[in-house]
Amino acid sequence: MTDANTTAFTNPSTFILLGIPGLEVAHVWISIPFCTMYVIAILGNFAILFIVKREPSLHGPMYYFLCMLAITDLVLSTSTLPKILAIFWFNSREIDFSACLTQMFFIHCFSEIESGIFAAMAFDRYVAICHPLRHSTILTNSLVMKIGLVILLRGSILILPCPLLARQWPYCRTNIIPHTQCENMYVVRLACADTRISSYYGLFVLYCRIGLDVSFIILSYIQILRAIFSLPTKDARLKTFGTCGSHICVILAFYIPTLFASLTSRFGHNLPRYFQVFISNVYLLVPPMLNPVIYGVRTKEIRNRLLRLFTHKGTKAFSSGVGPQTDLPGVAGW
Template identity: 85%
Template structure:
């Protein structure tokens, strides 16, 4: 392992993750809410998967996409939290160089996949509301599988250059990352030399997520709102819009932290370091925890099935 004060080394075998600088004494206490969020994420997402699998009436595109999101959330949170806890509990701050790049790939890849799933869910809501009679013929199981495959391939292909580029840089400054996880921007800025290509590519990936996916979601909801406002009665408009409520909730829970994290990483130099770390942690822990809660609260079919499971077991 390279010493933290080393100023001339190349491609370190390990990086050092500091955790939350300035709050080291509180690491054990901070780990408690992190553990609770992770446990809720595991329980909630596995519950969604179990309910959709067991309930034939939920075997339709909206819930297939929800299952894809649940798997994505599980992988995303699991990519980051075990290492966080090893830092908080055991002061195990070292992470192998290759493991760091692997973690970077999984975090960014599944963030990109989640963004693609939200676009697919927006398309599903658009077809269900604007073309209800053709919904089952347009969004067939075959098309849903193809959309899911395209989303996974897009996320993997877009993110793969990030660790490849990061591996080729020479690291001659320090091997210390003042965070709880490895992310592209934080790793690349430790490199010496001209790393603008990595920075520009990171901005390109972010623009694909924010520019393309968010634009597609906004356009879908413009058409959805037009269809809703054309309905004859207020009750019909509220009922139809209510079917989109859970989707809008998870979109906000996902994009607000990710956009905020990207902006803080690049432009928040005057903010305390621990604030940067908390924002980076929030976007890999909070959305996976909130998504099943939002869908559980807002989706009557899931509520009914969950209630039936509890009452059935008691009887």
């Protein structure tokens, strides 16, 4: 590893991921919560997909968005966790140069896609609460699929320049990445060239994610709150606002660590390196684990069907299509 630090080279065939610098002796212990989060993320998101696919009554816009979120979380966690666990358990630190750039693309692309899905969910909540009688006519299955395609294309097109720019830089100082995965900023810092264009483009991508998407979500919830406060009774206001609870929880779980990780990686030079790496892992690992848990607990339809799946009770009521009733069409769920 010392030789890799001192030997001059250009465009190395492999990079070396250090894991969490300064905490190498604790890697095995750190792997326990990481592995637990990964297992929960895999089982939880597959359970969401299985339940929605199995139940025709859940074939609606908000559950399609939830399936998109589950798939995104599966890809996001699987693109990072297996390699992280290999580092922690087997000291397998090498990663091929092309594989590193591919991992970089998947991490940032699907983070962008997840942000777009949250914005689409906010639009769904806006229509369900502000225009409940038109919810089914506005958010048709066809429109939901088009929104999903636009989100996928936006994320792919926005992020594709990051690995393309990273590939063109010469790497003549070191191939050691002090991180658990190939994040754009950490890879670009190894280049011995003027990489300001990569830094500026990274800030532009962050603006699209945090600025545009969060602004759209905030505007949607301003309209939602106006509609809620216009309801005649306190119970009606609380019940309607409660339908947004899951969405608000997952938004906070995603954007707060994302913003904090982005700021610390760019401006937190005085912070310990292990703290920066740990925060970066939080925004990649925690949301995929929390999202199915939050929706599974707070969404009555999914919770009931999950319980029936394991207990095999209530089959008659389930097959007869009896489900929870709601005062507003399209509002139940989130």
